[in-house]
Amino acid sequence: MAILTGEEGDPVALENAVAQGRVILVCEHASRLLPASLGTLGLSVEALASHIAWDPGALAVSRLMAEQLDATLLFQRFSRLVYDCNRPPESPAAMPEKSEVFDVPGNVGLDQAARDARTQALYIPFRDTLRDLVEARIAAGSQPVIVTMHSFTPVYFGKPRDVEIGILHDADTRLADAMLAAAGTDGRYTIRRNEPYGPDDGVTHTLREHGLSKGLPNVMIEVRNDLIQDEAGQEVVAGYLTGLLGAALSAIQ
Numbered sequence: 300m301a302i303l304t305g306e307e308g309d310p311v312a313l314e315n316a317v318a319q320g321r322v323i324l325v326c327e328h329a330s331r332l333l334p335a336s337l338g339t340l341g342l343s344v345e346a347l348a349s350h351i352a353w354d355p356g357a358l359a360v361s362r363l364m365a366e367q368l369d370a371t372l373l374f375q376r377f378s379r380l381v382y383d384c385n386r387p388p389e390s391p392a393a394m395p396e397k398s399e400v401f402d403v404p405g406n407v408g409l410d411q412a413a414r415d416a417r418t419q420a421l422y423i424p425f426r427d428t429l430r431d432l433v434e435a436r437i438a439a440g441s442q443p444v445i446v447t448m449h450s451f452t453p454v455y456f457g458k459p460r461d462v463e464i465g466i467l468h469d470a471d472t473r474l475a476d477a478m479l480a481a482a483g484t485d486g487r488y489t490i491r492r493n494e495p496y497g498p499d500d501g502v503t504h505t506l507r508e509h510g511l512s513k514g515l516p517n518v519m520i521e522v523r524n525d526l527i528q529d530e531a532g533q534e535v536v537a538g539y540l541t542g543l544l545g546a547a548l549s550a551i552q
């Protein structure tokens with residue numbers, strides 16, 4: 300059975316495709332949309348609106364940053380509950396049976412054919428579009444920078460989180476170090492390295508696949524979603540992160 304119908308369109312969206320800036324913004328968890336063929340995955344309306352389905356605010360912030368940085372933005376148009384594009388196909392977290400406190404009935408006991416169908420429908424086009432974009436930029440003589448944009452829930456398993464912005468990295472710390480140095484002690488936000496997640500949580504798949512594999516500077520940014528739930532908040536955070544990235548990129552030239 301096909302996961303996506305023709306009317307549902309391409310799973311990958313590319314905006315500002317011919318941007319002149321070096322940064323490529325990637326938003327794997329931009330959307331909570333489910334393909335009609337999968338119904339509700341057995342989830343309540345509440346669960347489908349929550350952070351388990353998507354990263355609220357992340358796409359809006361990414362769009363503002365794309366404009367300010369003259370960056371290309373690539374995002375997944377369907378929910379991470381169907382396929383989490385920041386995970387490789389062999390990872391159980393690519394199609395989670397449980398996410399935080401919610402069981403995901405429609406993901407329980409998927410056989411290999413069902414897993415392959417979702418991988419082909421959502422992950423492969425996403426991976427290949429990003430890979431082709433990066434390779435085209437390199438072939439044209441530029442050195443792209445991979446920045447993945449995420450948001451996280453302020454309360455996780457009942458525990459409030461005080462970190463507001465996380466700067467995450469894998470083995471290549473160049474860009475993260477420079478951003479943390481640029482943030483310094485301005486006191487604007489509570490910013491931490493590899494929080495609330497880090498490489499041991501498996502969240503650096505996109506960085507590894509598209510940044511580390513080619514020696515490109517890369518970073519993952521996590522914003523607590525209560526800071527970006529409306530347009531005013533999104534603009535403030537996008538402006539701040541654009542400033543940090545700009546300063547960091549100048550510093551690592």
Ligand SMILES: [Zn+2]
Pocket residue numbers: 328354448449450
């Ligand atoms: Zn995310």
